Amino acid sequence: MPRSATETSQTEHLESEVRRRYAAAAQAVEAELCCPTTPHDPDLLALLPREIVETDYGCGDPSAWVEAGETVLDLCSGSGKACYVMAQKVDAEGRVYGLDVNDEMLALARRHQDGMAERLGYANVSFHKARIEDMALDLDVADAWLAEHPLRPSEDVSAYETHCAALRRSQPVVADGSVDVIVSNRVLNLVRPEEKAQLFREMYRVLGEGGRAVISDIVCDEDPTPAILADPTLWSGCISGVYREDAFLEAFAEAGFHGIELVARAEEPWQIIDGIEYRSVTVRAFKGSAEPCLERNQALIYRGPWSQVSDDEGHAFVRGQRTAVCSKTFRLLTNPRGPFGKDTFRVPPREEVPHQEALPYARRASPIRSPQETKGADYHATRTSDGPSCSTDANECC
Numbered sequence: 001m002p003r004s005a006t007e008t009s010q011t012e013h014l015e016s017e018v019r020r021r022y023a024a025a026a027q028a029v030e031a032e033l034c035c036p037t038t039p040h041d042p043d044l045l046a047l048l049p050r051e052i053v054e055t056d057y058g059c060g061d062p063s064a065w066v067e068a069g070e071t072v073l074d075l076c077s078g079s080g081k082a083c084y085v086m087a088q089k090v091d092a093e094g095r096v097y098g099l100d101v102n103d104e105m106l107a108l109a110r111r112h113q114d115g116m117a118e119r120l121g122y123a124n125v126s127f128h129k130a131r132i133e134d135m136a137l138d139l140d141v142a143d144a145w146l147a148e149h150p151l152r153p154s155e156d157v158s159a160y161e162t163h164c165a166a167l168r169r170s171q172p173v174v175a176d177g178s179v180d181v182i183v184s185n186r187v188l189n190l191v192r193p194e195e196k197a198q199l200f201r202e203m204y205r206v207l208g209e210g211g212r213a214v215i216s217d218i219v220c221d222e223d224p225t226p227a228i229l230a231d232p233t234l235w236s237g238c239i240s241g242v243y244r245e246d247a248f249l250e251a252f253a254e255a256g257f258h259g260i261e262l263v264a265r266a267e268e269p270w271q272i273i274d275g276i277e278y279r280s281v282t283v284r285a286f287k288g289s290a291e292p293c294l295e296r297n298q299a300l301i302y303r304g305p306w307s308q309v310s311d312d313e314g315h316a317f318v319r320g321q322r323t324a325v326c327s328k329t330f331r332l333l334t335n336p337r338g339p340f341g342k343d344t345f346r347v348p349p350r351e352e353v354p355h356q357e358a359l360p361y362a363r364r365a366s367p368i369r370s371p372q373e374t375k376g377a378d379y380h381a382t383r384t385s386d387g388p389s390c391s392t393d394a395n396e397c398c
Contacts, residue, residue: 041085044089045081047088047120048085049112051079052079052080052108052109052112053081055079056079056081059185059186059216059217059218059270059280060216060264060280060281061185061216061282062184062185062214063082063086063183065181065214065263065284066086066089066094066181066183067089067090068089068090068094069090069091069093069094070180071095071096071097071178071179071180072090072096072097072179072180073135073174073179073181073182073183073206074086074096074097074098074183074184075099075183075184075187075188075203076099076101076184076185076187076190077099077105077109077127078100078102078109079105079109080098080109080110080112080125080127082183083096083098083109083127084112084116084125087120087125088120090124091124092121094124095124095126096124096125097125097126097127097128097174098125098126098127098128099135100128100130101129101130101131101132103129106127109127113127128140128173130174132184132199132202133191133192133195133196133198133199134198134202135172135174135202135206136167136168136174136202137164137167137168137172137173138171138173141167141171142160142163142164142167145160145163146160175206176206177206177207177208177209177211178206180207181211181212181213182203182206182207182211182212182213182215183213184216185217186216186217187238188217188243189218189238189239189240189241189242189243190235190238190241191241193241196243197251197254200252200255201255203255204255204256204287207287208287209288209289210286210287210289210337211287212285212286212287213257213284213285213287214263214283215282215283215285216264217242217243217248217280217281217283218238218270218280218281219242219245219248219279219281220242220243220244220245220276220277220278221244221245221276221277221279222244222275222276222277223244224242224276228273228274234273239271239273239278242278245281248281248283249283252283252285253312256287256288257285257286257312258286258311258312258332258339259284259286259312259339260283260284260285260286261284261285261339262281263282263284264280264282265279266281284339286338286339288328288332289328289332291327291328292360293326293327293328293360293361294326294355294358294360295326295327295353295358295359295360296326296330296349296355296358297349297353297369297373297374298324298325298327298330298346298347298348298349298374299322299325299369299374300322300323300334300345300346301321301322301323301344301345302318302344303319303343303345304319307319311329311333311340313329315329318367321368322347322368322370322374323367323368323369324367324369324373326361327355327358330346334346347374349374349375349376350376350379351376
């Protein structure tokens with residue numbers, strides 16, 4: 001349903017307040033825009049200019065989850081603090097991209113690029129103007145076109161929209177599947193409620209297969225009241241637009257992520273407003289695969305300690321039992337860099353089924369895979385130990 005003129009006006013007012021407050025925060029420190037967090041490694045902060053460190057606002061440290069050689073995308077990168085910290089962690093072989101729509105914050109982050117490159121000995125950081133719910137559109141390029149083709153009558157808007165659509169296709173800021181890790185720090189709640197689902201789809205789009213999003217943000221334990229939702233100061237202060245904690249994790253699942261987990265959660269609330277608790281959390285979620293599910297006689301054994309668990313696709317794993325899975329699930333759940341690599345034992349077939357010969361996987365009446373399926377019904381081998389009957393080596397059998 002289209003929004004009313006009143007709703008549109010209110011949304012524009014809220015967005016204007018967010019832009020104003022963060023523009024001011026790029027010039028002077030505003031303590032109320034951040035909450036207590038685990039500090040970045042002091043050694044990684046030592047190279048950063050003081051004004052970058054002091055005008056960074058957040059509620060967590062998702063940069064702790066990036067590794068050497070990775071391509072990292074920071075959503076609403078602000079002063080550039082996290083980007084310059086991660087530049088050191090990914091090393092010269094990695095890349096760090098910062099996205100922000102606030103001109104003052106971008107100017108602050110960009111003016112230290114040359115100096116930071118000189119200090120690091122390499123240049124692996126860049127900053128781009130884009131909305132995080134539309135990561136394909138380069139707003140610097142779009143703004144330049146608009147300066148050359150100023151809009152006059154209302155029908156000219158269609159020409160601008162056509163140009164933007166062409167830009168998204170021909171030179172996206174962030175291309176499909178081009179990122180290993182997405183991080184953000186207390187910014188997803190600033191996105192319009194009606195555009196939040198698009199934001200999660202965009203995160204999924206730009207991640208490569210097996211890539212992950214590590215998002216620190218503020219969540220609430222109950223839905224905000226109408227008065228909280230209408231308060232511009234609470235919107236810009238990352239209060240009004242936050243997700244309810246359970247709905248935050250569900251938003252990742254709805255976008256197609258798997259292996260979703262809370263890797264950090266503040267025990268004490270940051271703020272309490274009208275009885276509603278607001279606290280910081282960090283969520284990690286992985287991009288899966290669009291490959292077909294094929295039957296290749298593979299199984300997984302869940303290690304425990306829970307008696308039974310299920311994954312995001314509805315597979316139930318009973319502790320200690322051989323559970324039949326398709327080739328896609330087998331690969332995703334045994335990937336050592338994925339979320340489940342340490343939770344299961346692999347049970348591959350004795351004779352591998354070639355990918356090109358595999359049939360579509362069909363859900364079974366029983367999830368248990370018989371040992372005869374993986375070994376083969378005609379398998380009757382006998383093997384005895386040729387060594388001593390017992391060994392003092394804990395790594396050898398008796």
